Amino acid sequence: MSKTEADIAGMGETAFRADRIERKSLTLRERTADAIRQAIADHRLPPGAHLKEREICEMLGVSRTSVREALRHLESEQLIETVPHRGPVVVSLTEEDARDLYKVRAVLEGVVGEQFALNASDEQVALLRRLARGMSKSARKDTPQATLGIIADFYKVLFDGSKNRVCAQIVQSLNTRISIFRRLSLASKGRPKAMLQEVERIVSAAEARDPEALKQACIQHVEGACAAVMRQLAAGKGSSGMQEPPDRPAKQVNTGRKSR
């Protein structure tokens, strides 16, 4: 999955090609942010949860400084909302937000598709095909977990091939936000099958190098996912990162004075 990293021009002597040394483990604050983000993504920190910096410090064993800087990052990613002097809270999404999120993701993935058709290398197209095959195989035999991994790879190739960093980065960020309630998506009945068809359409369009078709295929794919989520929401009202207007209790923990 590593990019081929164009050869270094004129480096004298025999071309010295080797993988650069990865800038190892990020800074502490970044890892802290990752940890929190992950916790939010898989609901260990549910929507509405109140993050107290002290608790996070102890939980992760880092100082307040690092935690706070990490929080600022998540704040700007809209994963948490901070009311001054009240501390950050994991965002709760309204049904409207969900719809908007998907709407935006749809058009952006459309752009990604369009540009993939124009800019991707032949290898990337081939890789896409291979991953699609792997995906449908995995969907039948493996655990959903494993399938999700392939899906992630699939997206990675799509983004890389589109050569549109800006777009890819935004979609990524949107996806994190969406993950706050996407657990529903995979549960939807008949969704897996539909999904595989959508993917097939995407790959075909990619192989045909047809920008318009690929764009439409990507959009439809997102719309499919969106519809599935909405259906689920309509049914099982609750149990997910949604917030209805008149509703707020529970989830509160002790704050302020204790009984004495």
Place this chain on the structure above:
Amino acid sequence: MSKTEADIAGMGETAFRADRIERKSLTLRERTADAIRQAIADHRLPPGAHLKEREICEMLGVSRTSVREALRHLESEQLIETVPHRGPVVVSLTEEDARDLYKVRAVLEGVVGEQFALNASDEQVALLRRLARGMSKSARKDTPQATLGIIADFYKVLFDGSKNRVCAQIVQSLNTRISIFRRLSLASKGRPKAMLQEVERIVSAAEARDPEALKQACIQHVEGACAAVMRQLAAGKGSSGMQEPPDRPAKQVNTGRKSR
């Protein structure tokens, strides 16, 4: 420009309507972030500039803590890039980045337009018309500065009316990034006139409540701006937030040991 803030239902007694108390001056770190962001936007901190936290502290008279938290925010907004142990640097945009940025902005503003046609209130449509008139008047008589203010208002109405917070927020963020080299846009010859026409088209479509037309009008508007910038770039190579592959010197300030 304040929203009408739906009346409070059943509040007993005579309806008590008054503007809520604005959560006054944000926290220090937010104002710090704003200050830096502003400085970047109007090139007091040019692309490539190396931000040293100590300097910013003194410049703004705040502690390192606040500065660093502000920086984390800007970092996640992609206005600065931070290499561990080297400190943050104002991003330099490649021509490709510029194109991508505009491309994304175009489709997103398309969404905004579409949704404005569907969701905006009649007052908002009327307001849009009024602002458009003001804009063309201002373009003839006032300073470009004043006109820019009206444009900002125009956008604000557009965003509010679209009722798509997610989208609006992203476009906003994109615009900040674009501002790193947009100064060119207004300079482009004949651009103001073209711009006014585009705006006129937007307003007409809004009044007609035609989603598709409004969408197209918005997209065309962005594409117009993009084209103008690209033309400028092609001409006056340099003097702006661009980075060409083989080029890096100058702009460096003293770092490390001084002569002694």
Place this chain on the structure above:
DNA sequence: TATTGTATGTTTGTCAGACAAACAAGCAAT
């Protein structure tokens, strides 16, 4: 002379401690 190594000042990353201000919740007084 060009290369390699060493020394030293800078700047960032992270921690710990401190304190005022904002907040939340209980209790008391009306």
Place this chain on the structure above:
DNA sequence: ATTGCTTGTTTGTCTGACAAACATACAATA
């Protein structure tokens, strides 16, 4: 039931400190 006071909690911000990573001048070396 309303209002006000009291007090523990939590955040916002500052200060000081120190190791690690860097950058560059200067020295040593081939």
